Amino acid sequence: xxxxxxxxxxxxxxxxxxxxxxxxxxxxxxxxxxxxxxxxxxxxxxxxxxxxxxxxxxxxxxxxxxxxxxxxxxxxxxxxxxxxxxxxxxxxxxxxxxxxxxxxxxxxxxxxxxxxxxxxxxxxxxxxxxxxxxxxxxxxxxxxxxxxxxxxxxxxxxxxxxxxxxxxxxxxxxxxxxxxxxxxxxxxxxxxxxxxxxxxxxxxxxxxxxxxxxxxxxxxxxxxxxxxxxxxxxxxxxxxxxxxxxxxxxxxxxxxxxxxxxxxxxxxxxxxxxxxxxxxxxxxxxxxxxxxxxxxxxxxxxxxxxxxxxxxxxxxxxxxxx
Amino acid sequence: xxxxxxxxxxxxxxxxxxxxxxxxxxxxxxxxxxxxxxxxxxxxxxxxxxxxxxxxxxxxxxxxxxxxxxxxxxxxxxxxxxxxxxxxxxxxxxxxxxxxxxxxxxxxxxxxxxxxxxxxxxxxxxxxxxxxxxxxxxxxxxxxxxxxxxxxxxxxxxxxxxxxxxxxxxxxxxxxxxxxxxxxxxxxxxxxxxxxxxxxxxxxxxxxxxxxxxxxxxxxxxxxxxxxxxxxxxxxxxxxxxxxxxxxxxxxxxxxxxxxxxxxxxxxxxxxxxxxxxxxxxxxxxxxxxxxxxxxxxxxxxxxxxxxxxxxxxxxxxxxxxxxxxxxxxxxxxxxxxxxxxxxxxxxxxxxxxxxxxxxxxxxxxxxxxxxxxxxxxxxxxxxxxx
Numbered sequence: 001x002x003x004x005x006x007x008x009x010x011x012x013x014x015x016x017x018x019x020x021x022x023x024x025x026x027x028x029x030x031x032x033x034x035x036x037x038x039x040x041x042x043x044x045x046x047x048x049x050x051x052x053x054x055x056x057x058x059x060x061x062x063x064x065x066x067x068x069x070x071x072x073x074x075x076x077x078x079x080x081x082x083x084x085x086x087x088x089x090x091x092x093x094x095x096x097x098x099x100x101x102x103x104x105x106x107x108x109x110x111x112x113x114x115x116x117x118x119x120x121x122x123x124x125x126x127x128x129x130x131x132x133x134x135x136x137x138x139x140x141x142x143x144x145x146x147x148x149x150x151x152x153x154x155x156x157x158x159x160x161x162x163x164x165x166x167x168x169x170x171x172x173x174x175x176x177x178x179x180x181x182x183x184x185x186x187x188x189x190x191x192x193x194x195x196x197x198x199x200x201x202x203x204x205x206x207x208x209x210x211x212x213x214x215x216x217x218x219x220x221x222x223x224x225x226x227x228x229x230x231x232x233x234x235x236x237x238x239x240x241x242x243x244x245x246x247x248x249x250x251x252x253x254x255x256x257x258x259x260x261x262x263x264x265x266x267x268x269x270x271x272x273x274x275x276x277x278x279x280x281x282x283x284x285x286x287x288x289x290x291x292x293x294x295x296x297x298x299x300x301x302x303x304x305x306x307x308x309x310x311x312x313x314x315x316x317x318x319x320x321x322x
Numbered sequence: 323x324x325x326x327x328x329x330x331x332x333x334x335x336x337x338x339x340x341x342x343x344x345x346x347x348x349x350x351x352x353x354x355x356x357x358x359x360x361x362x363x364x365x366x367x368x369x370x371x372x373x374x375x376x377x378x379x380x381x382x383x384x385x386x387x388x389x390x391x392x393x394x395x396x397x398x399x400x401x402x403x404x405x406x407x408x409x410x411x412x413x414x415x416x417x418x419x420x421x422x423x424x425x426x427x428x429x430x431x432x433x434x435x436x437x438x439x440x441x442x443x444x445x446x447x448x449x450x451x452x453x454x455x456x457x458x459x460x461x462x463x464x465x466x467x468x469x470x471x472x473x474x475x476x477x478x479x480x481x482x483x484x485x486x487x488x489x490x491x492x493x494x495x496x497x498x499x500x501x502x503x504x505x506x507x508x509x510x511x512x513x514x515x516x517x518x519x520x521x522x523x524x525x526x527x528x529x530x531x532x533x534x535x536x537x538x539x540x541x542x543x544x545x546x547x548x549x550x551x552x553x554x555x556x557x558x559x560x561x562x563x564x565x566x567x568x569x570x571x572x573x574x575x576x577x578x579x580x581x582x583x584x585x586x587x588x589x590x591x592x593x594x595x596x597x598x599x600x601x602x603x604x605x606x607x608x609x610x611x612x613x614x615x616x617x618x619x620x621x622x623x624x625x626x627x628x629x630x631x632x633x634x635x636x637x638x639x640x641x642x643x644x645x646x647x648x649x650x651x652x653x654x655x656x657x658x659x660x661x662x663x664x665x666x667x668x669x670x671x672x673x674x675x676x677x678x679x680x681x682x683x684x685x686x687x688x689x690x691x692x693x694x695x696x697x698x699x700x701x702x703x704x705x706x707x708x709x
Contacts, residue, residue, distance in 0.1 A: 029465075033465050033469070034469070130342060130344045134363075134690070204461070207691070210691070212352040213352065213693070215350065282461065283528070284461065284532060285462050285532070286534075287534050288538065288691040290366070
């Protein structure tokens with residue numbers, strides 16, 4: 001029962017955070033583009049805007065294309081959302097403050113987050129739309145290419161720690177955050193962020209959405225609450241990956257001050273990673289599908305394998321034994 | 323990108339029933355207006371493109387026959403509504419040539435300043451929308467777009483001070499221009515162009531150091547100089563393909579021979595070359611604006627008295643063709659007059675129309691993403707294509 005209540009609280013906290021992360025991104029993007037961003041819905045600075053957006057989407061007419069594969073089409077947003085929310089289950093926000101601290105936490109995170117492709121493909125296929133279909137094909141292409149480097153770079157801290165347990169990984173960074181590891185840490189973090197961008201379908205790797213080519217990709221036929229679910233899933237995934245990045249490389253909840261400040265530090269670091277991703281998003285142009293695959297297979301994958309091997313050597317040689 | 327492998331694929335007809343026909347347009351986020359490209363795809367590769375135009379056809383040439391020489395200049399600006407000043411200029415220049423109407427020096431200079439500021443404004447919009455096409459409305463492209471639109475607004479503010487309008491100006495009239503510079507305009511114009519010049523450096527810094535921008539534009543959509551001449555593209559496209567041709571210098575009009583400016587030429591012929599040409603044109607236009615402001619002669623702004631009725635301007639029987647260098651290339655206007663207050667026949671040569679006709683030659687073999695990059699680099703305005 002206690003777990004159910006905890007899960008309920010976590011779910012709502014995640015949804016609340018995700019809603020406000022969109023506002024953060026919009027404000028941040030507005031700053032970059034010399035605009036103000038949301039302002040009038042809830043003074044000061046449009047703090048009610050996410051709520052207004054959610055309400056608007058709930059009230060929208062739900063249009064289902066006549067030729068859509070109804071079951072697949074209707075299930076896709078849910079199939080997309082569930083893994084994106086589920087990955088929060090293993091993230092500890094402070095020692096003991098998390099739903100479950102699995103001893104295979106990182107593996108669970110990586111495995112479940114890769115499942116979102118099922119929802120993506122269902123949406124692209126079920127809409128019976130050419131843009132959506134092309135986008136679904138691109139999605140499969142891209143996720144296959146980028147989940148490997150994503151996993152390999154996420155494994156670098158795992159190898160350095162010797163454990164898949166998330167709390168153990170943070171504990172191992174007590175003296176030195178993994179990003180501060182000479183050379184290895186920084187390279188791994190950069191590779192991780194690049195792979196994250198691709199795994200989250202963010203510009204410059206957002207070929208699935210590609211609104212200037214494929215209009216809106218796999219979600220072109222979705223409206224109202226189904227669109228909102230997809231959007232929610234996407235941002236939840238992004239936030240979860242930011243938390244993972246903060247946890248694997250930036251020392252999680254470690255920080256100055258009393259231990260009670262831990263969750264706050266963790267949140268700040270995750271938001272920092274999130275803003276880094278956002279910064280990249282609003283400054284680059286999208287690259288082409290063949291170039292994306294080229295970057296993955298020719299550069300990122302070999303580099304991440306090398307990093308993994310290097311970290312294994314470090315551990316075996318006992319160089320970085322802290 | 324004319325990928326040789328893909329070309330082979332097209333020639334072999336590989337794929338057969340695995341092809342997908344996809345409409346891009348008439349309503350599409352990256353169609354600059356209403357343009358329909360029917361793409362035949364093999365996976366991500368475009369093997370054939372069928373361009374459908376005419377969605378914005380408004381019978382401009384017929385309209386010109388029914389409107390008098392006084393009325394039509396304001397309508398002419400609706401052909402190329404992104405660069406309205408040069409479209410007006412092409413029409414009035416043609417009528418003046420038929421009627422052998424002199425234009426005072428001051429009016430000629432004012433026409434040049436309007437045309438060059440218009441080029442800057444038009445290129446601002448081009449750069450923004452092109453990046454929007456490549457980078458997406460939810461990405462870095464939107465950032466560039468919002469920066470460039472900010473600069474375009476400043477130029478439009480100048481036009482508003484000058485003519486009272488921001489999009490369709492009615493600035494030119496037969497025999498001169500309608501408005502003289504208001505007080506303080508020259509100073510504001512100098513400040514604006516100085517600011518834009520600085521901002522152009524910023525765009526270059528943002529885009530040319532950006533590896534993703536380079537891979538999206540370099541080697542993409544190559545127009546060889548032979549193809550450019552065969553199809554008859556003009557403006558930044560032909561100069562990006564290594565042909566040194568600019569109407570302002572090849573056939574000077576409106577006192578362009580008085581000004582010192584450089585015609586940028588790039589030889590690569592790809593999207594990046596066209597981008598480079600336009601970036602240099604930003605600076606050259608600003609240079610011309612400064613020269614005009616420095617050397618602006620005193621005198622009347624029109625050789626004709628102000629009109630009191632729409633049928634007042636008549637030109638003798640005859641015909642003439644004039645061309646001006648618009649932001650998108652050579653805009654031609656052919657007017658046949660029969661002695662009355664309206665032309666007997668009028669024909670436009672739209673720069674965008676000729677430029678757009680190069681697409682079926684360069685798109686096959688590209689990826690879908692390149693189609694939007696190439697279309698953006700051609701910079702079509704569909705008001706001018708369809709007329």
